[in-house]
Amino acid sequence: MLKISPEQHWRGIVCTVFALFLLATVASSQISDRVGRITTSNIEYGQSISIKVELLQASTLEKIEIAYRQFGMREFSRAEMSITANIATVNLPPEASLPPFLEYYLILYYSGKELPETFPVENPEQAPLRITIQPTLQEKSRIIILSPDPGESINIEDLLISVSLSQFEFSTTNQSVKVFIDDIDISNGILRYGDLIIVRPQNIDVTLPEGPHQSRVYIFDSTGIGIDSVTWSFSIKKPVSELPLAPITVSPIRYYGSIQLETRQENISASTTPYNRATISANGSYKDYQLRSYLYLTNEEKNYRQPQNRFLIVAEAPWLKFGYGDHYPTMPDLIMNGKRLRGFFANLTQEKFSLDIASGTVTRKINGLISTPFPDSLLSSEQSGDPGATFQLYDTTSGNRQWIKLKPGTYERDLFVIHPIFGKRLGTHWGFTYLKSKDDINSIQYGIRPRENAVFGTDVLLSFDRQNFEIMGQAAFSAVNNDITKGSFTDDDIDSIYYDSDEGDRRNIKNLRDFFSNIITVNENLIPLNAKNVPTLSYEGGIGLNYFNNTFRFTYLRHGESYESFGHTYLRPDVEGYSITDRLRLLKNQIFLSTGYERLHDNTSGAKPFTMNTNTANISISYLPIINFPNITLSYLYSSNKNSAEITDSVFSINDRTNRVLLHVGKEVTYYARHNLYFTFGTSLRNDHTPRDMDTRSTTVGLGSTSTFEFPLQTTFNITVNSNRIARSINEKTTITYTTIYASGQYQLINKTMTLTGSLSPTFGNIERYLVSLGAQYKFWEYLTARTEIYLYFNQKFFNNMNPTNDIVWTFSIRAEI
Incomplete structure (x- = not known):
């Protein structure tokens, strides 16, 4: 085990106190209750x-x-x-x-x-x-790693850093080579045998503690410019005498299980809320076959909320995956993306055919609430007192009509989606998608406007030259009925609505109703009822090229004004335009240049009085040197919004410009510990050129470090300053400025069976708050762990609340594993 000297303990304490002193002079990050x-x-x-x-x-x-x-x-x-x-x-x-x-x-x-x-x-x-x-360095290094292997755990006496330069087309005899372990330069111990580079750290009095380490090798030309580099990790084993003896078991059957019980008490805004939860998981495998299960139970499960309990069981083979429970199916993103579904799913993957299918509920029923019935004579006064409420006729049998005020419930919504794919799932293919979703009218007694949705789509990907040249596209057509209460049109409805049409036309309309009502309810609430401008059609297409260190993408899209899929409720409708992006790698993947342009407009059907045009341009440069120098990223973004209204129109005109500059600098250094340091700066200025003059400005400056010491201590320090100028109205502009310090630490003791954590985070300025947290975790055995934490929020002032209350959150959990 790692021996910690009194000097190392003292050194860690001094470093921690010094860092906290620095942090006490400045501060900030985003604050919220x-x-x-x-x-x-x-x-x-x-x-x-x-x-x-x-x-x-x-x-x-x-x-x-x-x-x-x-x-x-x-x-x-x-x-x-x-x-x-x-x-x-x-x-x-x-x-x-x-x-x-x-x-x-x-x-x-x-x-x-x-x-x-x-x-x-x-x-x-x-x-x-x-x-x-x-960025990913897509060019592989030509430096061949010989020893130690990446990820290898090795004895200190066997450690030998060795690489080969035989893959270089030119002679490397006169090239400069630098070798580092962590941030220690061990280049003075290099031995060269032709293309072979060898360093034995023990020969130059370098002491490495047990645990993970990182080795880096750099090659420079005669002018000092970096040619290539390679980085890999390895770890130093414990001494043999301290290694625990354990039997070696080789079996194709593997299993794992865990159970975690947690209780949590929140005292927020002078109100105490208890939480009690249990999480159980069990996984097993036999060769390439896996079975996974998950169950989460909580006292937050209520019949007036959407499900809070979660469960899932999944069986998986190399070519088939299926399961039942709470999951998030992923289909072509015009149709299904980011929506939780409780039910069945399956994914079949073959060389030339694949199939995705899912069926279940996306919302469960929640019964509505009604008031005490009141007579017809009080209806006007009730409506005046609550103009936003829903009122419904309740009873007419008594001769005096009775009304109720209704808080509508939520219908149970079922969803089915299927996506067959012809070709390779991750290569050239042609797919089709069908989605059907419908509210169950009979699931609740008091509800309004149950809805129904059907979507048909297709997607295609043509991939050439090892995916360096790709053409992709997808399209979808939706039909939505916004109220299926009365069902489809009857023959009498059609005769009444189209009374001025001849009998043959009405017969054709009835035939169309009979055909489409097998797919979706057909009545006056169906969208689209006409196909002018195809308002429910959406499509996207693009091309991707990856040549000459360039990654180029062009995308064109059009989302219809009335397009809607219950499987992707966050997709923006009524937009059309294109975007271009290009990322270029330069100087042996040390410089990354990213550029882009996007132009979009709404009013795709021409039904709106004004059309909004948006333009966005950007450029970013990142410097990721192979030498010991900070990583730097500098970005500039410009965007504009302008509609077709006259700029003097103080109600409807939109005309604004936004300029943003972002800087990020990061560096890993070693000084008594390994520190990952960063500095960030961002500023955004939005100029409103309309008579409203709703200008905004935002500036953020951040400085932070995550440190890992030779003894079992890890610390994190962040300093952030936020300043925001917000226009709440034409005559009211507010500036909110605050600074926050965040300092946290984690220390292990008693042979790493106990872990202590703590943090301190004061905030000053327009927001004043002090956060203190303390925590402890103890490992009784390898399979049993207990943890407790307490968070104290001393709230002095928020910009929207000058007299906030102090808050306390306490948690205790115990976890067992097999």
Whole structure:
């Protein structure tokens, strides 16, 4: 085991105190009494993006959405997040991870509130949150790693850093070579035998502790310019005498299971809410066959809310995957994306044919509420007192009509979707999609306007030259009925509506009704009832090229004004335009240049009095050197919104310009510990050229470090300053400025069986708050762990609440694994 000297303990304490002293002089990050903490992993280009949000006051939260956009895009896409306990999670598709960053904000819907809240609270579209996307070095290094193997665990006495330069077309005899372990330069110990480079760290008095390490090799030409580099990780084993003896079992059968019990108490705004939860998972495999199951139970499950309990069971073979429970089917994104479905799903994958199918419910029934019946004579006064309410005739049998005030319930909505694919799933293919979704009229007694939806779509991908040249496209046509209460037209309805048509025309209309009513209810609430301008047709098409260190994409899209799919409720309708992006790799993948342009407009059917035109242009340059120098990304974005109304029209005119500049600098250094340092700066200025003059400005400056010490201590420090100028109305403009410090630490002791955590986060300015958290985790055995945490929020002032209350959150959980 790792021996920790008193000097190392003292060194760690001094470093921690010094860092806290620095942080006490400056400060800030986004502040909210709804969102506690957001975590993401380091993302590279082409990877899916996982985001986890820790929520406060989750008991009244009905739904949370994430609005996100790729670098250079004007419009935000949306997806619904999955809520489990006080944690909301979402996995964004790989297409969203385009360098240099992804922007996003959260939209929170609370019961009893008409309008949703956002995080960040102020000006989220102009000052969203960002996730840095690391470019992928698509050219493989020509340096061949010989020893140690990437990921290898090796004894310290056997460690030998060795690489081969035989893949270079020119002689490397006169080239300069640098070798590092972590940030220690061991180049003075290099031995060269032709194309072979060898360094034995023990020969130059370099001491490496047990645990993970990173080796880097750089090659420079005679002028000092970097030619190539390679980085890989390995780890140093514990001494043999300390290795535990364990039997080696080789079996094709593997299994894993866990159960976690948690209790949580939230005292928020002087109101205490208890949470009790259980999470059970069990996984097993036999060779290439897997079985996975998951069950989550909570006391938040109520019959007046959408499901809070979750369950899922999945069986998987190399060519087939199927399951039942709560899941998020992914189909062509015009039709199905980001929607939770409780039911059955299956994915079949063959060489020349694949099939995706899902069936279940997307909303469960919630009964409506009614008031005490009142007579006809009081109807006018009741309507005047609550003009936004729904009133329904309740009883006419007594001779005196009785009315009720109705809070409509939610119908159970069923959904079925099927997607056959002819060709290779990830290569050239042609697919078709059919989606059918309908509200169950009989599921509740008190509801209004049950709806029905049918969508037909097709998608195609033509892939050539090892996917370096691709042509892709998809199209979908939807039909929506906004009220199926009375069912389809009867013959008498058609005769009455089309009374001035001859008998033959009415017969043809009845035949069409008979045919289409097998697909969707046909009445006056059906969209489209006419095909002029094809308002329910949407399509997208594009081309992708990946040549000469360029990644080029062109996309054209049109979403009809009335297009709607119940499987993708966040798709923006009524938009048409194109986008162009290009990413260029230069100087042996050390410089990445990204550019883009997007032009969109609405009013696709010409029915609106004004047409909105949006233009977005962007450029970003990233420098990721192979030498020991900081990574730097600098971005500039310009966007404009302008409609066809006269600029002097103070009511309908829209004419604004937005300029944004973003800078990110990151560096890993070693000084008593390994520190990942970063500095960020962002500013956004929106100029409103209409008579309303609703200008906004946002500036953020951040500085932070994550540090890993030689002894079991990890620390994180963040300093952020936020300043936002918001125009609430023509005559009211507000500036909100605040600074936050965030400092946290994690320390392991008692042979790493106990982990202590703590954080301190004061906020100053227009927002004043102090956050203190303490936590402890103890591992009784390898399979049994207990953890407790307490969060104390000392709220002094929020910009929308000058007298907030202090809040306390306490959790305790115990986890067992097999």
